[in-house]
Amino acid sequence: MSLDITQAVTLLDEHDLLKTVTLTDAHQQFQHVDYNSQTVQPDTLFFCKGNFKPAYLTAAKKAGATAYVSENRYEEGQGMTSILVTNIQKAMSLLGAAFYGFPQNDLFIIAFTGTKGKTTSAYFTYGIEQTHTHDRVALFSTIDRIVGNAPEDRFKSDLTTPESLDLFHDMRHAVDNGMTHLVMEVSSQAYKKNRVYGLKYDVGIFLNISPDHIGENEHPTFADYLHCKEQLLVNAKTCIINAETDHLADVYYAAKTTTQPENVYLYAREGAKVQLPLDLDVTFKNTNETLHQSEFQVNAVSEKAKQLAIDGSYELHVPGDFNESNAASSIIASALSGASYEDAKTALTDVDVPGRMEMVTSKDHGTIYIDYAHNYGSLKALLSFLRLQTGAGRVIVVIGSTGNKGVSRREGFGKALSEEADVAILTTDDPAYEDPKKIAEEIDAHIDHQNVKVQYVMDRKTAIETAIKMSTKDDIVVLAGKGEDAFQKVNGVNTPYPTDVTIAKNAVEEL
Ligand SMILES: CC(=O)N[C@H]1[C@@H](OP(=O)(O)OP(=O)(O)OC[C@H]2O[C@@H](n3ccc(=O)[nH]c3=O)[C@H](O)[C@@H]2O)O[C@H](CO)[C@@H](O)[C@@H]1O[C@H](C)C(=O)N[C@@H](C)C(=O)N[C@H](CCC(=O)O)C(=O)O
Numbered sequence: 001m002s003l004d005i006t007q008a009v010t011l012l013d014e015h016d017l018l019k020t021v022t023l024t025d026a027h028q029q030f031q032h033v034d035y036n037s038q039t040v041q042p043d044t045l046f047f048c049k050g051n052f053k054p055a056y057l058t059a060a061k062k063a064g065a066t067a068y069v070s071e072n073r074y075e076e077g078q079g080m081t082s083i084l085v086t087n088i089q090k091a092m093s094l095l096g097a098a099f100y101g102f103p104q105n106d107l108f109i110i111a112f113t114g115t116k117g118k119t120t121s122a123y124f125t126y127g128i129e130q131t132h133t134h135d136r137v138a139l140f141s142t143i144d145r146i147v148g149n150a151p152e153d154r155f156k157s158d159l160t161t162p163e164s165l166d167l168f169h170d171m172r173h174a175v176d177n178g179m180t181h182l183v184m185e186v187s188s189q190a191y192k193k194n195r196v197y198g199l200k201y202d203v204g205i206f207l208n209i210s211p212d213h214i215g216e217n218e219h220p221t222f223a224d225y226l227h228c229k230e231q232l233l234v235n236a237k238t239c240i241i242n243a244e245t246d247h248l249a250d251v252y253y254a255a256k257t258t259t260q261p262e263n264v265y266l267y268a269r270e271g272a273k274v275q276l277p278l279d280l281d282v283t284f285k286n287t288n289e290t291l292h293q294s295e296f297q298v299n300a301v302s303e304k305a306k307q308l309a310i311d312g313s314y315e316l317h318v319p320g321d322f323n324e325s326n327a328a329s330s331i332i333a334s335a336l337s338g339a340s341y342e343d344a345k346t347a348l349t350d351v352d353v354p355g356r357m358e359m360v361t362s363k364d365h366g367t368i369y370i371d372y373a374h375n376y377g378s379l380k381a382l383l384s385f386l387r388l389q390t391g392a393g394r395v396i397v398v399i400g401s402t403g404n405k406g407v408s409r410r411e412g413f414g415k416a417l418s419e420e421a422d423v424a425i426l427t428t429d430d431p432a433y434e435d436p437k438k439i440a441e442e443i444d445a446h447i448d449h450q451n452v453k454v455q456y457v458m459d460r461k462t463a464i465e466t467a468i469k470m471s472t473k474d475d476i477v478v479l480a481g482k483g484e485d486a487f488q489k490v491n492g493v494n495t496p497y498p499t500d501v502t503i504a505k506n507a508v509e510e511l
């Protein structure tokens with residue numbers, strides 16, 4: 001891969017991003033692009049972005065960077081080509097795509113956004129596309145990034161949506177590995193930080209929106225959060241929208257700014273209340289639901305949806321009524337890429353999602369669910385589903401809340417627990433620089449003690465063991481918030497943690 005200076009400058013100019021260029025060599029050719037001085041190699045085009053310190057440029061130059069792109073000129077860049085731009089994040093995304101040879105042009109891209117369900121729907125779709133494409137599909141998710149079928153092509157993600165240079169690097173890798181399709185999650189931060197600037201999707205899916213990720217380092221307001229999420233639809237050739245979402249009018253009109261209505265698909269549960277007088281394209285309804293699986297029926301209503309040939313019954317072994325909605329979006333999205341009803345039906349029956357509705361059973365105690373629910377909306381959806389299924393038993397929840405971020409979640413947890421739980425065991429979940437006991441007290445302040453018995457067990461492993469031991473056969477034990485997370489973030493350090501699933505399995509064995 002390479003990029004020459006003329007191509008770089010022309011591209012930036014075409015996008016109105018260029019301020020000035022000071023060249024050291026009119027025929028400069030870059031063999032690498034990088035935004036981290038610690039990994040710079042000779043002939044690198046270096047990007048100065050974010051909380052940048054001039055010393056990083058000194059280090060980059062020393063390591064062999066020959067040019068830098070920045071919003072500001074730096075003395076430390078003397079002797080290097082400088083490309084000054086109006087927006088460094090946009091410039092980096094454009095030049096990243098160019099450096100890696102626009103790999104997006106060789107991929108059918110299905111992209112999900114939403115407050116809840118992105119990872120789950122992405123895994124469902126990935127499963128369907130594996131069947132449809134015979135394993136020529138990549139996945140960029142919060143959990144894993146998969147760029148091929150060899151073990152080394154599968155790694156843990158750092159961000160839901162990678163930084164632009166990493167994104168295009170991994171896309172290139174996927175294309176070179178023979179991948180033809182990509183399923184990806186797009187976070188609102190990715191738009192806020194222009195990590196996906198210039199990227200178009202073949203299919204963009206909007207799942208839902210509720211207040212989240214609003215705070216100092218994320219979005220200043222809900223309006224900003226919604227605006228960023230809507231950009232996915234603005235950049236999609238075909239849009240799929242969950243018609244049950246809040247703010248449907250805003251979302252639908254955002255899609256229509258760049259997409260004709262005939263390329264917008266609306267889906268909802270049969271009989272659901274839809275906020276706008278819009279015709280639905282696809283409906284779904286549950287036909288049989290248990291704690292372990294659900295069966296549901298999908299019906300194409302509009303003429304264009306009928307062309308997709310997705311009508312029929314489906315089975316999911318990832319329980320939760322919200323997962324039927326997630327699956328409906330995946331079925332429509334993959335059908336638009338050419339997948340058949342059989343592809344979707346077969347894949348959905350087998351698919352599972354790490355840390356989402358994972359189940360551990362015990363002989364004489366309650367069934368244990370490990371789930372990543374970590375805000376009011378997801379905890380409420382999870383607990384109300386389980387509550388409906390429990391019958392006589394209790395809902396016992398082990399939960400903490402993260403430190404130094406998502407502070408409003410604490411009130412939400414208190415509310416959801418009051419509405420749906422019988423016992424809450426408050427514990428530790430990524431406390432960062434805060435005292436986990438104080439966080440637990442904040443959750444507790446919003447719990448209705450008439451409805452919920454509360455215990456504090458700050459060691460998460462002991463909390464899980466306590467919950468399992470106290471449960472009887474009819475009870476359900478919910479380990480919320482961490483999914484398959486193998487770390488506790490404490491005082492800036494990722495402290496290894498055996499995972500909720502492992503602790504639960506060991507606890508059951510020792511009963
Ligand atoms: C607020 C925010 O979005 N920050 C992201 C951003 O940070 P930044 O650009 O300020 O970079 P920085 O790490 O402060 O460092 C500044 C620059 O100096 C460079 N550097 C640094 C040290 C050095 O020795 N040499 C050097 O060159 C760094 O490589 C960087 O380019 O770019 C970094 C990658 O380049 C990200 O890791 C970082 O994400 C932070 C840590 C993060 O976790 N963000 C969360 C909020 C996020 O984006 N989450 C969403 C999911 C949530 C959602 O659903 O919305 C996600 O997509 O994951």
Ligand SMILES: Nc1ncnc2c1ncn2[C@@H]1O[C@H](COP(=O)(O)OP(=O)(O)OP(=O)(O)O)[C@@H](O)[C@H]1O
Nearest residue numbers: 115116117118119120322356371372373378381382
């Ligand atoms: N459609 C949905 N509506 C409400 N809650 C959901 C939905 N789908 C999943 N959930 C709940 O939210 C949790 C997180 O789901 P998932 O990881 O798929 O969402 P996400 O959008 O990727 O979340 P995040 O942005 O927090 O990583 C699940 O464990 C489940 O409890």
